[in-house]
Amino acid sequence: MLQAFRRVFVSLLIFFCVTPFVKAAETGEQSSDSPIDVIGKVVDHHYLALPGYELHLPRILLVDGEWYFYASTQAALDSGAFVEEDGALVPAGGSEISLDMSITSHLMYVWFGVLLTLWLTIAMARRYKRGTGRKTEPIGWFQNLFEITFVFVQDEIAQKNIPDDKYRKFVPYLFAVFVAITFMNLFGLMPWGVTATADITVTAILAFFTFVITQWNGSKDHWEHVFWFPGVPPLMRVILTPIEIIGLFTKPFALAVRLFANMLSGKIMIICILGLIFIFTDLFGAAAGVGVSFLSVPLTAALYILKAFIGVLQAYIFTLLSAVFIGMAAEEHEHHEEGIEAHA
Numbered sequence: 001m002l003q004a005f006r007r008v009f010v011s012l013l014i015f016f017c018v019t020p021f022v023k024a025a026e027t028g029e030q031s032s033d034s035p036i037d038v039i040g041k042v043v044d045h046h047y048l049a050l051p052g053y054e055l056h057l058p059r060i061l062l063v064d065g066e067w068y069f070y071a072s073t074q075a076a077l078d079s080g081a082f083v084e085e086d087g088a089l090v091p092a093g094g095s096e097i098s099l100d101m102s103i104t105s106h107l108m109y110v111w112f113g114v115l116l117t118l119w120l121t122i123a124m125a126r127r128y129k130r131g132t133g134r135k136t137e138p139i140g141w142f143q144n145l146f147e148i149t150f151v152f153v154q155d156e157i158a159q160k161n162i163p164d165d166k167y168r169k170f171v172p173y174l175f176a177v178f179v180a181i182t183f184m185n186l187f188g189l190m191p192w193g194v195t196a197t198a199d200i201t202v203t204a205i206l207a208f209f210t211f212v213i214t215q216w217n218g219s220k221d222h223w224e225h226v227f228w229f230p231g232v233p234p235l236m237r238v239i240l241t242p243i244e245i246i247g248l249f250t251k252p253f254a255l256a257v258r259l260f261a262n263m264l265s266g267k268i269m270i271i272c273i274l275g276l277i278f279i280f281t282d283l284f285g286a287a288a289g290v291g292v293s294f295l296s297v298p299l300t301a302a303l304y305i306l307k308a309f310i311g312v313l314q315a316y317i318f319t320l321l322s323a324v325f326i327g328m329a330a331e332e333h334e335h336h337e338e339g340i341e342a343h344a
Contacts, residue, residue: 036275042198042267045105046073049192057108062099063091109196113183117176120146153178157320162327166217170326173213177206178319181259185311188267189304197314198264200256207252207259210322215248218329251325255318262314266307274300 048055056072061082070076073089082089091097124146128134138144153175158167181197188195196202224230226244229237276296281289 036271036278038268038271038275041271042195042264044199046102048105048108049194051192057103057105059089060101060103061089061097062101063097064095065098105194106196106199106202109184109187109194110202112187113180113196116183117180120179121176149179150175153319157316157323161320161323163331166330167327170213170217170323173209174319174323177209177322178315181206181315181318182312185263185315186308188263188311189308195263195267197259198267200260203256203260206318207256210255210325211249211252214251214322214325214329217326219332221332222329251321255321259314259318262310266303266310270300270303270307273303 046057046059048057056074059068059070059073059076061068061070061076068076068079068081070079073084076082076089077084081092083092084090089097124133124143127139127143132139133143133147138147150171154168154171157178158171158174161167162170184196184202187193188198197206226248227241229240232240273296277289277293280292
């Protein structure tokens, strides 16, 4: 019910925020005259926004078998080898870009999340190696929070969903995924920050990792239930096997889309609600904008708190479902094939 309301609310906000752009297009105005740019705030960029500054990122392009390296988009344009069309780089000679390996803002925040996770775990591992937290009680709120998080992932996520004799080897992956996704989700709360998980490419890669680990650690029993179905009549296998094969891919697909959709909608909600101030100012004047701000600003502040909670919640859901899928693949089942076939 809450998710349905949220989707309807986001749809209405997007419609309301996009209306000025439609009117501007109808009257022949430039899009730069629009009060806010919702899509421009959530799409990937080739620069890193910092307080009062834009750090342009390298462009790495493969064209006709030849690699081109530039410090920024402007450097690529200045070289004369590329021109800009509809905001995108295009080879000046009429060729097409075969592969674009350029560094983007979303990629940078993925690296930030991964590096922070590595730094956190290495720093805490050194403490435990020295005996702090192992021979004595954990010292400081930081180490206590780390231990609470690790024990939670180990006991409440891994152990409860993966067989007892196998769950320990998956704890490092599940813990790293939980912490990294949490960081990536919370980065978007910064005014200049980017929610990397609001990019379907990022969530698809994360889901792909879970998919590979799940299938790599699948038991013999898991693969029998995908291709053979012990105890099931042969004609039923013809129907069930394709369904199970499709199911192998729909699970990571659901993981990717769920995380992406929730984080993107949260980002859009904040932009749209805060953008109401500029929209009303543009449509009805400064007085209307000030009046709307008394509702828009407190609501945005409340949404920031809600988004922080949802950011952690979505990291938990992704980690939990990853553990469930791994546990289902690693689990062994008892079969009574002879009795079933005899009964059939």
